[in-house]
Amino acid sequence: MITRSAVTVDSLTWQEQLASSIRDPKQLLDMLGLSHSLLDGALNAHGDFPLRVPHSYLQRIAIGDPNDPLLRQVLPLGDELLAAPGYSEDPLKEQVANPIAGLIHKYHGRVLLIVSPNCAINCRYCFRRHFPYQDNKPSRHEWQAALEYIAGDDSISEVIYSGGDPLAASDKQLQWLTQQVAQINHVKRLRVHTRLPIVIPSRVTDSCLQWLTETRLKTSMVIHSNHPNELDTAVAGALTRLKDAGVTLLNQTVLLADVNDDLSVLQQLSERLFDVGVLPYYLHQLDRIQGAAHFEVSDIKARQLVAELMATLPGYLVPKLVREIPDAQNKVPLL
Numbered sequence: 631m632i633t634r635s636a637v638t639v640d641s642l643t644w645q646e647q648l649a650s651s652i653r654d655p656k657q658l659l660d661m662l663g664l665s666h667s668l669l670d671g672a673l674n675a676h677g678d679f680p681l682r683v684p685h686s687y688l689q690r691i692a693i694g695d696p697n698d699p700l701l702r703q704v705l706p707l708g709d710e711l712l713a714a715p716g717y718s719e720d721p722l723k724e725q726v727a728n729p730i731a732g733l734i735h736k737y738h739g740r741v742l743l744i745v746s747p748n749c750a751i752n753c754r755y756c757f758r759r760h761f762p763y764q765d766n767k768p769s770r771h772e773w774q775a776a777l778e779y780i781a782g783d784d785s786i787s788e789v790i791y792s793g794g795d796p797l798a799a800s801d802k803q804l805q806w807l808t809q810q811v812a813q814i815n816h817v818k819r820l821r822v823h824t825r826l827p828i829v830i831p832s833r834v835t836d837s838c839l840q841w842l843t844e845t846r847l848k849t850s851m852v853i854h855s856n857h858p859n860e861l862d863t864a865v866a867g868a869l870t871r872l873k874d875a876g877v878t879l880l881n882q883t884v885l886l887a888d889v890n891d892d893l894s895v896l897q898q899l900s901e902r903l904f905d906v907g908v909l910p911y912y913l914h915q916l917d918r919i920q921g922a923a924h925f926e927v928s929d930i931k932a933r934q935l936v937a938e939l940m941a942t943l944p945g946y947l948v949p950k951l952v953r954e955i956p957d958a959q960n961k962v963p964l965l
């Protein structure tokens with residue numbers, strides 16, 4: 631008997647869910663009834679970038695299917711260790727655009743704050759898998775330098791909480807930081823880039839809604855969902871709470887081979903997002919991070935998929951296909 635419901639996730643707080651995440655490749659394979667032939671590769675790749683998947687996400691993965699699109703996003707594979715030409719450890723050169731601990735200022739008018747180095751889930755394709763987060767964990771005292779930087783540049787109208795996953799930080803910290811940011815007059819907007827409402831929907835707590843809504847800043851949240859199977863009823867509930875609180879909801883997706891490089895999957899994702907109150911924003915071509923080459927989708931296929939989406943969906947349900955290029959002033963559209 632497969633006992634993947636042994637942990638009743640609904641009764642756990644989000645912090646308990648984080649703490650009880652699966653981090654052992656053998657346990658993951660056993661819980662999903664998968665063959666140990668995947669184990670050697672999983673253990674090797676796990677040594678490079680560890681497995682991490684919470685039970686609430688695991689519940690949405692099918693039993694016995696090694697090709698499940700959610701499983702592919704989290705299961706370490708031996709392929710990750712193959713060197714691939716053009717793939718590197720810092721493809722976005724963010725380590726250069728990082729003048730102050732915890733702050734990245736690459737684009738006009740917007741700064742990213744690395745609010746939490748942690749994530750609730752480790753996505754195998756992640757462009758931050760090699761980021762030196764140890765150097766980017768500012769304390770309250772150290773946030774002063776980042777806040778002074780923002781205060782000193784009145785072209786900055788938007789502050790983006792990023793990570794890792796910013797919602798891995800406590801609401802107390804997020805409330806404090808938001809109050810500090812709101813004191814800077816030229817900042818108008820606060821944006822939160824997070825995958826947590828998808829991975830652990832109970833993260834959308836009352837205290838989370840409180841700091842998001844009590845501020846004078848206009849707030850938006852860019853969630854990160856790659857597949858319609860991720861958007862179950864618990865996630866829909868969390869997103870509805872955010873939307874009802876007045877948070878503008880957008881989604882970004884990474885185009886991933888054998889996860890979502892398929893017209894019908896992308897159509898269903900857009901439709902389902904709209905059903906739960908979210909508009910598609912970006913469809914990203916993969917960043918060429920060492921370990922992710924097996925997820926690459928060619929630009930020709932990517933453009934073809936978006937052309938087919940445009941031919942079948944209302945314009946507002948078609949995400950912008952973009953790639954991040956290190957020295958560009960913005961995300962670069964693939965036309």
Ligand SMILES: *Cc1c(COP(=O)(O)O)cnc(C)c1O
Nearest residue numbers: 734736737740741742790960961
């Ligand atoms: C993606 C990104 C932003 C936000 O870009 P938008 O096009 O406004 O979504 C800002 N700064 C950095 C460093 C980014 O990577």
Ligand code: SF4
Nearest residue numbers: 749752753756794825
């Ligand atoms: S949640 Fe985001 S930052 Fe964290 S591993 Fe996944 S893609 Fe990367």
